[in-house]
Amino acid sequence: MIDTHPISFNGITPTPAWAFHQYEQIRRWLPAGLPTSEQPGPVTLEDMAPLADRFQVYVFDAFGVLNAGPRAFPAAIQRFRELQRMGKHVQILSNAATASHAKLVEKYRRMGFDITPEQLISSRWLLEQSLSDRGREGLWGVIAPENSEPDTLPLDWQPVRPPVTEQLKRKLDSYDGLIMLSSEDWNEEMQAALEATLTERPRPLEIANPDLVAPRGDCLTLEPGFFAHRARQASGVQPQFYGKPYAPAFQAVLERFADVPPGQILMVGDTLHTDILGGQNAGMKTLLVTAEGSLQGMDIPRCIAQSGIAPDFIAPEI
Structure with a gap:
């Protein structure tokens, strides 16, 4: 299936540096985060092997950590299986919202991640x-595109x-x-129409996926969060x-593991302003993955230092 998420908008082609700057531009609209005095001093690792027996629950972001678009990372599949063999709790926490919950579980199972529906929390599921x-x-x-099954x-x-x-x-x-x-098939004309109708008559606007961008192979796509903040x-x-x-x-993660202290949960993600910021606010420990995610090639x-968001650990991959 051809991916139709936009890779440009009004002359903008997103890059990691551009995306980071955009997150900084909307920083006041994001959760506050920890004060500077409480930010951890990140420990740099080659991968998360030294952490495999340190926590009770491992929560993984999807894009940039487990996969890039339809391509799963072999090392991520291997680590996921290793943690499961060790009897650890593993969970996927994804901002994906185009696919229904059932279809998203099926997608990750096809990729090689042996998960049950209870091991996935998506922003689509949270909205529903x-x-x-x-x-x-x-x-x-x-x-949403037709294939997203909005009838759920x-x-x-x-x-x-x-x-x-005119009818639209x-x-x-x-x-x-x-x-x-979803931002699939979204374009400048649709965005202008959205902004015009909300300006004329303000009404609720609910966004399933807060991400500004998502890594999909060799490019970043523009996601609903970007268009929502413009609106x-x-x-x-x-x-x-x-x-x-x-x-x-x-x-939602803490409720599923109510008997586990938040400090015994490791949030693994590729974005400082979503995965790491949110995990810290929840009291979890955090690992930033840098090789293929939204910060690929950046000076971490x-x-x-610029964002004031520091993970507990940094590794190129899991």
Whole structure:
């Protein structure tokens, strides 16, 4: 299947340096994080082998840690299996929202990660839990490709998909709220229409995936979080985000392992502003992976100094 997530927008082609700068630009809209005096001094490792017996629970981000797009990292598959053989609890905590929970579990099983549905928490799942717990009134527009199975969402909805037409604009104006599952097929015209309708009549905007970018092989794609923050700047509407770095994503992990102290949980991710920031706020220990993720090729100590977000450990891969 051809990936249709945007790799450019209004002349912007995302790079790791650009993405880091964008996260810094929206820093005030992210969780506060630990004060400087409480930031750890990162320990650099070749991989996470020295940590394999140190924690009770290992929580892995997906893109940039386990895989890049459809390509799984062989070393990640091996480490995942090793931890399972050791009797450790392993969990995937992903901001993925295009695929339904069942399809996402199936995807990682095909890649070689032997997980059950209970070992995956996605931002799509978190959104669906919120919709189930607190129903949304009225008719909602859902931004998602057809293959994302938005019919799993427990609310009254209609699809919002390109191209922009007068009919689409009228529909956008009529919705009681908007949900963005995916940035697939999103473009400048659709973004302009979204910003215009929210500016004209502010309404709830719920974003399943807070990521600005995602590593997909040899490029970074622009993700829903990027477009949501642009819409916020244009309209003043504050989006409701699900997934990392926001507390509900990490609270879901803590609830699944209520008998495990947070300090006995290791959050492994490739992004300082999502995986590491959110894990720290939840009291978890953190490992930053640098070889193929969103910080690939960056000066990591400088990024840590600029952001004020320091992981407990740093390794090129797991």
